[in-house]
Amino acid sequence: MERALVESVRSFNRAVTERVGALNDHFLGREHSLGEARLLWEIGVAGAEVRELRNRLALDSAYVSRLLRALERRGLVMVETSADDRRVRCARLTSAGLAERAELDRRADAFAESILEPLSTGQQARLAAAMAEVERLLMASTVRIAITDPSSADAQWCLEQYIQELNERFDAGWDPAQSISAYPHEMTPPAGLFLVASLRQQPVGCGALKFHGDAPSDAAAELKRMWVSPQVRSLGLGRRLLTELERHAREAGVTVLRLETNRALVEAIALYRRSGYQEVAAFNDEPYAHHWFEKRL
Amino acid sequence: MERALVESVRSFNRAVTERVGALNDHFLGREHSLGEARLLWEIGVAGAEVRELRNRLALDSAYVSRLLRALERRGLVMVETSADDRRVRCARLTSAGLAERAELDRRADAFAESILEPLSTGQQARLAAAMAEVERLLMASTVRIAITDPSSADAQWCLEQYIQELNERFDAGWDPAQSISAYPHEMTPPAGLFLVASLRQQPVGCGALKFHGDAPSDAAAELKRMWVSPQVRSLGLGRRLLTELERHAREAGVTVLRLETNRALVEAIALYRRSGYQEVAAFNDEPYAHHWFEKRL
DNA sequence: CAAATTATCTGACTATAGTCAGATAATAAT
DNA sequence: ATTATTATCTGACTATAGTCAGATAATTTG
Incomplete structure (x- = not known):
């Protein structure tokens, strides 16, 4: 440092x-x-x-x-x-x-x-702005990310928020039953893992990995259920969750991370591109997806 | 507020x-x-x-x-x-x-x-910058300005710093004896007044008024001994001292404030201009002065 | 229904962060 | 040479901010 x-x-x-x-x-x-x-x-x-x-x-x-x-x-x-x-x-x-x-x-x-x-009027305004910036960044720095049981109360709360948000933002709403599955057991080791980001014991974001268990030779894993609470957006938390997920994937021997996403999720798409994900041809038949991405770890 | x-x-x-x-x-x-x-x-x-x-x-x-x-x-x-x-x-x-x-x-x-x-590298840098800004402005807000006896230890310390600085900055040095007087008694009520700015009991700046006692009909007063410690420069303290001096002058019935200054003191000159002082013809024979200013209160 | 759990309370105790009133010794002022 | 002042210390005391071990009553669980 x-x-x-x-x-x-x-x-x-x-x-x-x-x-x-x-x-x-x-x-x-x-x-x-x-x-x-x-x-x-x-x-x-x-x-x-x-x-x-x-x-x-x-x-x-x-x-x-x-x-x-x-x-x-x-x-x-x-x-x-x-x-x-x-x-x-x-x-x-x-x-x-x-x-x-x-x-x-x-x-x-x-x-x-x-x-x-x-202080002069100008100084007062500068002080207020600097204080707000310190507060925001201190908040960002207070967020802790930890592997969590996806059936825990905090994880479930995040997943509910996720479902609700996609349902609101997708043109035709979102029905998890129609979508590719991400059941708790698929996001629990060894099948996968689930991260929850918390701010003072309050969950404020999540993200999951689904390893490809069927064929051990295939070292690709899927990124699922990335969500950040509106309360803490633009604090770089999405980036941190993604980095953490990639770290865990790498440690698990994964060499390729994949994800699909809907065109409505513009910030997420921008984040994936910024983070080195390349758009690829559809690798599954997720009905709600418009974009498929892949990153070699 | x-x-x-x-x-x-x-x-x-x-x-x-x-x-x-x-x-x-x-x-x-x-x-x-x-x-x-x-x-x-x-x-x-x-x-x-x-x-x-x-x-x-x-x-x-x-x-x-x-x-x-x-x-x-x-x-x-x-x-x-x-x-x-x-x-x-x-x-x-x-x-x-x-x-x-x-x-x-x-x-x-x-x-x-x-x-x-x-935090990300960018966030770290932004946090450090915002913290420095808060600290600076909090320091500015901690400075207290009070009327002080010009022969007190704090006032004398400021005057020494002032003398030393002018001596260094003027092309030909500065000898107070050659300059128009500002003796303690001339900067003590009712003849005048002396302000000291302090940061946590430490003097960090000063400024004085010399009323024109001889003719009560003439309501002009002179601004003398404006000095701000390098330690707290660019915190708006010069402006605050000036504003305070003007307030005291106004309360004393002064309608015109005058001052003369040396061309080496560029920040001071800029401050006077910003604060509504007009350059006027020489109104005294101060040997170290290049500019004479006046403001109608 | 009995047992476990939850929410709150009381009593007994502790550490921290002091304050205030002298006592003592050294030094300064007259 | 007193007297006053300064620097420090000890003893006695206080308020704050707790912690821990039960006790009690209401509610939930098996």
Whole structure:
């Protein structure tokens, strides 16, 4: 890794954690602790289930319970048992709690304004743009890709999104039953594999390999079920998934990767071409395909 | 303040403090606490006086003392009394401490690399550029400008830098004695005023007003001693100083601001022109001046 | 229906990150 | 030579941010 890049990240960290962190504490540090403030914020105007709060803030059950008691004592929160499952408890802000949350919101605004205020209009715009860029790329860098069981909940969710999207985008809709199969067992080792990309435990993309098991002499494999959530598009995730799939294929001894695709999927087609896939004659009878590609690994 | 700008700062804060903060803790927060790690880092390879450490980290004397005892017990630090003042104690890393510090350094590098690693080369470069931009603009926004006594240490330091720079840049050097005066009393209310710009308690620029005290009917004032440290140039600080000086002048009832300048100071001249100053005929006999400017407030 | 699981709570405990009030020793000021 | 100041340390204390081991009640599973 190039030294200058590493240095710029480290320098950024120092500068931002100091400046932003210090000011943040100064503005938000009201009469309640950070834990209480975070909880107050997370409960939100609509209220939330306690287990949901625990999950979102990744806090211990005992700790959340105690924080809620403290907020209750101060009249900011009411906790009541849920109607449909009486084990579950729901936290809800009182009007005092809502006022307190609004105050936190105002302070966060004031904090942001205190950063922008000394700058000229042009500098403010440049700062906002650079911040958005850092945020986007930090998001891209946070995405993790892992081999996943295609019948797991995350994988299934991705596949549902995939089906729905193709159905919307293809001229005549899309019926997986008419298409060449990609059943879970075909995308599970040793028959194939399934990758899920996740952003903070949330699935945001997938891609699969289907090895050609019948004839071991034929070292071609098929690329299937490439999908990237709209939420993270143009972050280079498609490229990363493709690179990962190719790496796994290579490790499995595959020398040729193939795929077919529909003309509606223009970004995908562009990605394949950019990544060295050559358009070839139809090598199967997929009814929804308009283009067939191949790459020698 | 425009809503979208405020939102982008808030969103950036959330994203960066969560991602960077969490990862940072994960990488750096190993067998010693954050306090110990910060102290270990701050002592540095050359060692440092305990009072200096207290100052730099803004920590309580009792707390630093205890942290040092903890580091001593673990064989990472040696504290000994200073030779010239036996009240002062100097902390110095043992070889184990140096190794530990090197390990922290490696971890900080690994952390930076873990952010860069998932990105493509192009994305890495864009991230580094955006981070540098955020850092620069955050630095600009951290600069504070305040009316300061021109005989204070900070003001004197700025004036020394100013003198030195003009002496270097003017063809024939610069001797303040030959030039129109700007004595401390002339830049102190009510005769005038002196602004110092500071970045984290360090002076980084200055500028002064000299009101025309003799005839109250004449509401013209002179702009003097504009200087910006090379360390913070091209951050728009000159413009900010100028704007602040004009604001103070306006509040003092000044309707015309005047200044003279040397042809060597091209950035300053450009700034004056951009800011609405018109070149006028010489209104004094300043021997070092080539241009005279005036602005009606 | 019994057993397992889930959601929450309480009590007991820990580490971190401090603060505050002196005490002590060295040095500076008068 | 006092007196004041400075640099550091120790003891006693606090708040925050938790963790861990059950206990209890409601719900789900076999």
